[in-house]
Amino acid sequence: MKRLTVLHSFASSASIVTLFFLGGCSGPQSALNPAGPSALAIANLWWGMFGFFALVLVIVVALWLYAMWRKPVSLTETQANRLHQRWIIGGGLILPLMTIIVLLSFSIPMGYRMLPLPLDGQAPLRIDITAHQWRWEVYYSDADIKTKNELHLPAGVPVDIHVRSADVIHSFWVPRLAGKIDVIPGRTNILRLEADAPGRFRGQCAEFCGKWHALMVLMVEAHTPEDFEAWLEEHKHD
Numbered sequence: 001m002k003r004l005t006v007l008h009s010f011a012s013s014a015s016i017v018t019l020f021f022l023g024g025c026s027g028p029q030s031a032l033n034p035a036g037p038s039a040l041a042i043a044n045l046w047w048g049m050f051g052f053f054a055l056v057l058v059i060v061v062a063l064w065l066y067a068m069w070r071k072p073v074s075l076t077e078t079q080a081n082r083l084h085q086r087w088i089i090g091g092g093l094i095l096p097l098m099t100i101i102v103l104l105s106f107s108i109p110m111g112y113r114m115l116p117l118p119l120d121g122q123a124p125l126r127i128d129i130t131a132h133q134w135r136w137e138v139y140y141s142d143a144d145i146k147t148k149n150e151l152h153l154p155a156g157v158p159v160d161i162h163v164r165s166a167d168v169i170h171s172f173w174v175p176r177l178a179g180k181i182d183v184i185p186g187r188t189n190i191l192r193l194e195a196d197a198p199g200r201f202r203g204q205c206a207e208f209c210g211k212w213h214a215l216m217v218l219m220v221e222a223h224t225p226e227d228f229e230a231w232l233e234e235h236k237h238d
């Protein structure tokens with residue numbers, strides 16, 4: 001009876017802890033609450049890695065418990081050496097190699113999604129962003145519109161963000177839409193992102209860049225293509 005109560009309280013504490021952590025999966029800046037194709041690929045990779053490493057943890061703990069509880073076996077020196085060699089080759093070479101190959105085979109194609117590769121029949125929209133200590137300057141070259149800490153884009157359309165820095169290294173990151181890209185002085189890096197549907201998202205500089213780095217926030221608004229056109233028209237002559 002006592003054991004059952006202990007099991008129950010353990011189960012309810014585990015559920016509370018799980019709910020607490022899952023609470024962190026939502027919100028305007030959560031990479032686990034994707035709102036675009038490349039963010040979805042990253043979230044899937046994250047869950048895949050989480051499952052894989054959870055499995056590794058369970059196996060390691062099981063082996064550890066087994067090692068603690070099993071009866072010692074007496075082996076000859078040759079047998080012991082052979083066993084040690086097997087563990088070194090299996091656990092030190094084959095297992096890490098297999099792990100790296102599996103992870104790379106999933107993560108490399110996902111990385112490609114964020115590259116500005118040519119698209120069939122659809123030209124991506126270009127938006128230029130210059131990072132300053134401590135603000136984002138957004139520039140729509142076709143319409144000659146500038147905004148500060150505010151990025152407007154059409155939903156359902158691939159957008160190429162060309163990032164540059166006016167001073168130090170920053171990192172452009174809108175977790176719900178794509179992965180992050182470093183913003184390096186003297187270079188232009190390009191990140192492709194896309195929002196599935198209209199909505200508001202939050203971006204944040206992801207590389208420590210000085211005193212007010214934490215306040216280097218970017219508000220992102222995805223509009224329907226028609227609303228985006230209207231927004232461009234409205235701001236063209238500002």
Ligand SMILES: [Cu+2]
Nearest residue numbers: 205207209213
């Ligand atoms: Cu920063």
